[in-house]
Amino acid sequence: MARQVNKVDKPREESLKLGVLTGGGDCPGLNAVLRAVVKTAINDFDMSIIGFRDGYEGMILNNYISLDKRAVSGILTLGGTILGTSNQADPFNFPILQKEEYIYLDRSSELVANYERLGLDGLIAIGGDGTMAASARLCELGINIVGVPKTIDNDLFGTDQTFGFDSALVTATEAVDKIHTTAQSHHRVMIIEVMGRYAGWLALTSGLAGGGDIILIPEIPYDVAEVCDKIKERNRQGKNFSIIIIGEGAKPEGGDMVVKRRIETSPDAIRLGGISHQLAAQIEGLTRLETRVTILGHLVRGGSPTAYDRLLGTRFGSEAVRLAADNQFGRLVVLKGADVKSIPMADAAGKVRTVPLNSPYIAIAQSLGISLGVSAERLEELAASAAKENVNRDAEEISS
Numbered sequence: 001m002a003r004q005v006n007k008v009d010k011p012r013e014e015s016l017k018l019g020v021l022t023g024g025g026d027c028p029g030l031n032a033v034l035r036a037v038v039k040t041a042i043n044d045f046d047m048s049i050i051g052f053r054d055g056y057e058g059m060i061l062n063n064y065i066s067l068d069k070r071a072v073s074g075i076l077t078l079g080g081t082i083l084g085t086s087n088q089a090d091p092f093n094f095p096i097l098q099k100e101e102y103i104y105l106d107r108s109s110e111l112v113a114n115y116e117r118l119g120l121d122g123l124i125a126i127g128g129d130g131t132m133a134a135s136a137r138l139c140e141l142g143i144n145i146v147g148v149p150k151t152i153d154n155d156l157f158g159t160d161q162t163f164g165f166d167s168a169l170v171t172a173t174e175a176v177d178k179i180h181t182t183a184q185s186h187h188r189v190m191i192i193e194v195m196g197r198y199a200g201w202l203a204l205t206s207g208l209a210g211g212g213d214i215i216l217i218p219e220i221p222y223d224v225a226e227v228c229d230k231i232k233e234r235n236r237q238g239k240n241f242s243i244i245i246i247g248e249g250a251k252p253e254g255g256d257m258v259v260k261r262r263i264e265t266s267p268d269a270i271r272l273g274g275i276s277h278q279l280a281a282q283i284e285g286l287t288r289l290e291t292r293v294t295i296l297g298h299l300v301r302g303g304s305p306t307a308y309d310r311l312l313g314t315r316f317g318s319e320a321v322r323l324a325a326d327n328q329f330g331r332l333v334v335l336k337g338a339d340v341k342s343i344p345m346a347d348a349a350g351k352v353r354t355v356p357l358n359s360p361y362i363a364i365a366q367s368l369g370i371s372l373g374v375s376a377e378r379l380e381e382l383a384a385s386a387a388k389e390n391v392n393r394d395a396e397e398i399s400s
């Protein structure tokens, strides 16, 4: 049986000791959160803070550094994370290489023991869905955790936006702008593939912001004939180039997503990428127009965070410390409208927030004549069946 934290309640007037870690894929803004956590904890609450290296791996291996104000000075504008991160460190299914084979061990008891030995009162876990799923389970073992949602995918349930997304959006939009000029010069069809996993937020918003002609997202399986019709229609209008933005998780109707590689040691082993090559070959075959591919890949995860992400990360980090000081653990800091709030972490764990088909972004794309790779009638059908599924799911939740 997994080991539970042996709770020794400290008198509340004693200053608290918090741990902090960054888990999952990195994104711009992680350091802004770390800086806000450390400064708020020290300035407002006289707490002490340690930072675990490489996500939950550092907590299992007892690999940490002490974080004072000096340690976080000058990091606001830095991309990445000064603590390092890992998306292969699930404490309940931790991979260990033995004789060239990975075996998987539940190492949550070691993590709990280190938490107790270090005299921690709480932990701030900054991460995406994988980190939050592990955090929700660790809360059940008695570890006091406040979650902070990050990811360029913007797919975390319960928050209107994750930090990191805006920076990735700005980078992707800049790429679309640059591809635009060369597409025009050479009269080519240019496909730009962006990350985002199973959610199309990054593709849809960078496509809109960059003035794309066709936007293909995982939520709307596309029809290649529709895509080619749009390109041909543009050509008939004298626009002899086309820009397509496609999310890495997009797939044709009746087809599959393209899996680039499998990383068995990662909780979600699938790494997507390459659908644009398949699409380019089909477009060239059907239109005889030269079609080129640019896959942005990890580029959108790098670089300095935008002002928006610095602000959001700073607000999230400060709020996480306030929740910890107020003994409100097991909660996830979220953005709701213009406000930073919190929700139970368990409500968000294991759920993915994809683009709803009634999203205003989709309606706007249609109003602007941007092709979403399907006919208007087909999109209506898809939206109606998605709405029905949601009604059924809601009904199931209510009856359970």
Ligand code: F6P
Binding pocket: 025, 087, 128, 151, 152, 153, 195, 196, 197, 248, 271, 272, 301
């Ligand atoms: O979740 C962030 C993300 O960048 C996804 O958009 C992408 O599918 C995945 O991580 C890539 O993961 P890795 O860095 O392990 O290749």
